[in-house]
Amino acid sequence: MNRYGWIGLGIATVLLAIVPKYGYPFVEEGREPRPRPLVCLDCHRQRNIETNEGVAAANAFCTDCHAHADKSLRLAGTARIQLNVPADLFTNDPHRFIACVRCHTDVARSPHLSLIGSQCRSCHPVHGERQAHDPHLRVDCQACHFASSFIVLDRDLNRVRLSRFNDQAQPVSLSDHRVAATKDFSFCRKCHFSGNAVGAPGSVLPAKSFVCLACHPASLSLGHWMFVPALLIFGLGVFSMVSFWFKGSVREEQLSLHDKVASGSDHIWQTVFSRRVWDKARIFLLDVALQRRILQESVKRWSIHSLIYYAFLCRLILSLFALIVYNIVPGSSLALALIDKNHWMVSFIYDFLGLCILLGIIFAAVQRYVIRPPHVLSAEQDNIALIIIGLLVLSGFVLEGARIWITQTPFDPAAFAFLGYGISRLLLFLPAAWQDAYGSLWYIHAGVWAVFIAYLPFGKLKHMFTTPLSLMLGSSEKKQEAVH
Amino acid sequence: MQANGVRYQRFSVLHRILHFIVMLGFTVLAATGLTLAFSGNFAARAFASVLGGAAALAGWHKWFAVITYSCVIVHGLWFIYYKSVLKGKLTGPHSIAPSRRDVGEFAHHLRFVIGRSKTPPRFERFTYLEKIDYWAVFVGMNTMGLTGLLLWFPEFFSSFLPGFFVNIARILHFFEALLAIVIKFIIHGGMAHFRPSVYPGDSTIFSGKTTEAKMKAEHPLEWERLKGSEAPAAGEKP
Numbered sequence: 001m002n003r004y005g006w007i008g009l010g011i012a013t014v015l016l017a018i019v020p021k022y023g024y025p026f027v028e029e030g031r032e033p034r035p036r037p038l039v040c041l042d043c044h045r046q047r048n049i050e051t052n053e054g055v056a057a058a059n060a061f062c063t064d065c066h067a068h069a070d071k072s073l074r075l076a077g078t079a080r081i082q083l084n085v086p087a088d089l090f091t092n093d094p095h096r097f098i099a100c101v102r103c104h105t106d107v108a109r110s111p112h113l114s115l116i117g118s119q120c121r122s123c124h125p126v127h128g129e130r131q132a133h134d135p136h137l138r139v140d141c142q143a144c145h146f147a148s149s150f151i152v153l154d155r156d157l158n159r160v161r162l163s164r165f166n167d168q169a170q171p172v173s174l175s176d177h178r179v180a181a182t183k184d185f186s187f188c189r190k191c192h193f194s195g196n197a198v199g200a201p202g203s204v205l206p207a208k209s210f211v212c213l214a215c216h217p218a219s220l221s222l223g224h225w226m227f228v229p230a231l232l233i234f235g236l237g238v239f240s241m242v243s244f245w246f247k248g249s250v251r252e253e254q255l256s257l258h259d260k261v262a263s264g265s266d267h268i269w270q271t272v273f274s275r276r277v278w279d280k281a282r283i284f285l286l287d288v289a290l291q292r293r294i295l296q297e298s299v300k301r302w303s304i305h306s307l308i309y310y311a312f313l314c315r316l317i318l319s320l321f322a323l324i325v326y327n328i329v330p331g332s333s334l335a336l337a338l339i340d341k342n343h344w345m346v347s348f349i350y351d352f353l354g355l356c357i358l359l360g361i362i363f364a365a366v367q368r369y370v371i372r373p374p375h376v377l378s379a380e381q382d383n384i385a386l387i388i389i390g391l392l393v394l395s396g397f398v399l400e401g402a403r404i405w406i407t408q409t410p411f412d413p414a415a416f417a418f419l420g421y422g423i424s425r426l427l428l429f430l431p432a433a434w435q436d437a438y439g440s441l442w443y444i445h446a447g448v449w450a451v452f453i454a455y456l457p458f459g460k461l462k463h464m465f466t467t468p469l470s471l472m473l474g475s476s477e478k479k480q481e482a483v484h
Numbered sequence: 485m486q487a488n489g490v491r492y493q494r495f496s497v498l499h500r501i502l503h504f505i506v507m508l509g510f511t512v513l514a515a516t517g518l519t520l521a522f523s524g525n526f527a528a529r530a531f532a533s534v535l536g537g538a539a540a541l542a543g544w545h546k547w548f549a550v551i552t553y554s555c556v557i558v559h560g561l562w563f564i565y566y567k568s569v570l571k572g573k574l575t576g577p578h579s580i581a582p583s584r585r586d587v588g589e590f591a592h593h594l595r596f597v598i599g600r601s602k603t604p605p606r607f608e609r610f611t612y613l614e615k616i617d618y619w620a621v622f623v624g625m626n627t628m629g630l631t632g633l634l635l636w637f638p639e640f641f642s643s644f645l646p647g648f649f650v651n652i653a654r655i656l657h658f659f660e661a662l663l664a665i666v667i668k669f670i671i672h673g674g675m676a677h678f679r680p681s682v683y684p685g686d687s688t689i690f691s692g693k694t695t696e697a698k699m700k701a702e703h704p705l706e707w708e709r710l711k712g713s714e715a716p717a718a719g720e721k722p
Contacts, residue, residue: 258570265497266692268497
């Protein structure tokens with residue numbers, strides 16, 4: 001160390017000795033700070049509830065009254081109800097580090113009352129199809145998640161919420177913060193029983209399966225076990241179909257399966273990375289997407305086919321779009337609209353597309369069985385396909401009508417589902433226990449769809465895979481012939 | 485590339501697809517990973533803001549890690565298929581497994597480069613450099629996958645491993661990543677695509693095919709072997 005080093009060290013030592021003595025406030029040992037009078041801002045100030053200290057301070061302010069039974073009585077009419085929230089209720093609660101005012105957003109004011117209740121949705125997104133089995137968008141979170149068993153349908157707001165009265169019409173407190181056990185579905189029975197007054201179906205139904213995505217916004221779950229055999233049969237059918245394609249010889253040469261797959265995949269690869277891919281794209285656009293070949297055959301046939309094909313396609317695209325949007329931004333208004341059966345846009349579009357399929361089926365049936373032009377050969381397979389799709393759409397519309405009827409959805413928005421709403425009015429004249437029948441209707445609709453899936457690779461319906469495939473593969477053969 | 489003449493298949497469609505996905509996936513992993521590692525850098529901040537912030541970058545990184553590692557799994561499944569269905573051999577002249585002749589070829593190549601040998605070594609199906617390229621990715625993807633998994637689910641792994649394993653995983657993941665980026669983008673890219681004979685790029689891995697002239701020049705022993713057996717090469721490598 002040189003001279004400057006020693007001088008620097010000396011200055012640092014002196015500073016270190018002096019600064020703590022004079023630079024910082026010095027607290028004398030053994031003297032209590034004098035209590036000072038309370039000022040307004042001690043209580044009435046915005047705590048920083050992003051910190052644990054802020055949460056504790058904010059909650060201390062609430063529990064000053066609400067932790068004591070004698071300090072938290074409220075008059076409801078003539079009866080007294082208790083708004084007591086014991087502190088030990090939150091010992092093991094996931095919300096124990098959350099400030100009360102985080103959920104009760106409008107209580108920290110004068111007069112001290114809440115108009116909107118606790119706001120779960122400021123942190124939690126709504127459930128999708130998978131957890132709630134049906135988005136339950138008009139049901140308050142508390143109706144399911146709180147332990148109280150008194151639930152009511154608020155007709156003015158068209159919402160299902162916790163009731164402020166018990167079954168003896170006595171006011172009850174809603175301050176019980178215990179949450180219901182939601183591990184199994186027994187808590188669903190609070191509403192889903194025969195003869196309930198909140199407009200719930202009498203049975204707890206499974207979630208829509210991923211196979212329902214063909215027509216409905218659904219989750220990526222299996223839903224009901226009935227789709228397992230349906231998918232197994234579907235898989236077997238596809239396997240036998242594909243293995244049939246790989247049977248036989250290629251240009252009189254006996255090749256092994258490995259060589260067939262290798263040469264076939266190489267052929268596809270060479271096509272994709274060449275100019276021929278534009279021919280394929282043209283074929284796909286004109287013959288697969290726009291159905292040019294059917295139009296060239298007959299305008300009537302094209303119209304009937306398009307009513308069914310495009311309606312199914314649009315519903316599939318819409319459901320996939322809903323799935324993607326919901327999974328990326330579950331809280332957005334677009335996602336909420338897309339998964340909401342009662343949203344005017346969704347209910348109108350789905351009803352309109354369903355009607356298109358139904359009209360297509362009716363026209364096809366009339367063409368086949370009433371007009372019977374000589375070129376239309378009605379095979380057994382065609383009848384089965386028509387019956388399955390017809391049953392599917394019909395049961396869907398009856399199911400929708402029954403849903404609108406039992407949930408007592410008001411004219412606006414229910415009337416946007418124009419066909420379903422009409423059916424729901426017709427159900428007025430068919431006095432039956434629709435609440436109980438809804439479950440059976442649901443299983444009929446889902447069962448028809450399971451049959452559809454299982455039948456797909458065997459009958460007429462397999463053309464939705466084979467026709468585009470042969471169109472795409474066939475064009476290249478033709479092109480090669482032309483070159484030769 | 486000349487269309488006339490005999491063309492030899494060097495890579496099957498599966499291997500072309502796997503190479504393509506790994507190429508894309510590795511590039512995205514490198515870009516997002518480097519951005520996260522050097523997050524203070526100006527360019528990293530610009531790139532992160534384009535892709536939606538650090539959380540989004542981490543999301544991209546994880547998704548592309550899953551996609552890239554799934555190629556390793558598919559490759560493993562193909563290996564089982566090769567062994568059990570095609571009854572392929574692991575060793576032999578066509579194999580990518582390292583062997584003693586690679587050491588000899590390396591020494592021979594060095595002698596050729598410094599002018600002590602008149603001719604380059606006569607390579608078989610895979611040169612020692614190609615073997616290094618392959619095994620660097622194969623080993624690297626597994627170690628990166630393992631350490632990455634540890635960093636993705638630290639709570640789960642630290643329930644039975646000591647906590648400092650997470651720190652070790654972090655360090656290994658970072659340095660192995662730098663090593664892999666150098667090897668793949670500079671050494672592999674340079675060796676495969678910037679050699680004077682193929683510059684500006686070798687299309688063999690994308691088309692799967694190579695010409696007879698290139699076979700004679702680059703893999704003369706394999707060419708002679710195939711000439712002898714007469715059948716065109718089936719794209720097989722373990």
